[in-house]
């Protein structure tokens with residue numbers, strides 16, 4: 001006979017969660033899910049119409065997790081269909097195609113759409129986000145590198161994984177980390193555990209690395225006007241050096257950014273009398 005204590009223990013052990021997939025059309029959301037759930041890859045593009053729904057069971061430590069997966073259509077045409085599915089999600093897969101910069105740039109607007117649809121429920125700290133840099137098998141057409149993707153993700157407290165639904169690379173590791181974080185969050189009273197949110201670098205450091213990567217010339221990199229004086233260049237350099245010094249900054253890409261700043265200063269000073 002089942003005792004109340006047994007029932008309570010079983011209840012604690014089983015968990016139901018809802019996860020959703022977001023990202024531009026054709027980035028590989030459905031294929032990532034299919035690779036994990038069905039261990040296969042479909043090369044032909046079959047656009048998701050509105051929403052695809054599926055359930056899978058996974059084991060995390062001593063708990064059985066029933067995962068409800070809502071795979072969203074990325075095409076803007078389906079906005080009206082997907083907008084009501086954002087609510088009550090514990091996990092979000094944010095997917096982009098490493099060969100299409102616009103799909104990476106679109107991640108901000110996907111977060112924006114989600115926040116808008118969730119309205120007052122939009123407590124992003126109670127949701128585990130995983131960024132999938134997908135199609136890494138297509139190395140020749142890659143335009144968004146790992147440092148850039150990782151920086152975007154980790155500066156927001158999101159996980160980052162390089163994945164290929166085609167080869168299977170990164171897929172199991174990504175889902176394991178995803179479900180294990182969701183379980184940790186549920187056991188932590190619905191808050192993302194602090195260890196994940198604190199990533200060892202500040203938003204200012206992450207924003208500065210991003211700005212330096214995207215700067216158009218050495219003046220722009222140091223944040224001074226063309227024609228600035230030696231003092232102005234040195235002052236700007238010192239500020240960036242303190243922020244990005246490899247001993248102090250662990251933001252992805254900060255070492256390269258630091259080197260670029262050193263080179264920019266050297267080349268500017270050469271030409272200033």
Ligand code: GTP
Pocket residue numbers: 023024025026027028029030031032042043044045046047048049072073074075134135136137138163164165166167
């Ligand atoms: P929507 O449902 O329209 O939002 O698209 P989606 O993001 O679900 O894309 P889907 O999974 O349908 O994949 C789009 C196309 O990319 C298909 O032709 C897939 O075969 C291909 N694809 C998906 N993942 C990968 C990958 O990792 N590598 C390669 N080479 N192709 C992939």
Ligand code: MG
Pocket residue numbers: 029030031046047048071072073074
């Ligand atoms: Mg799809």
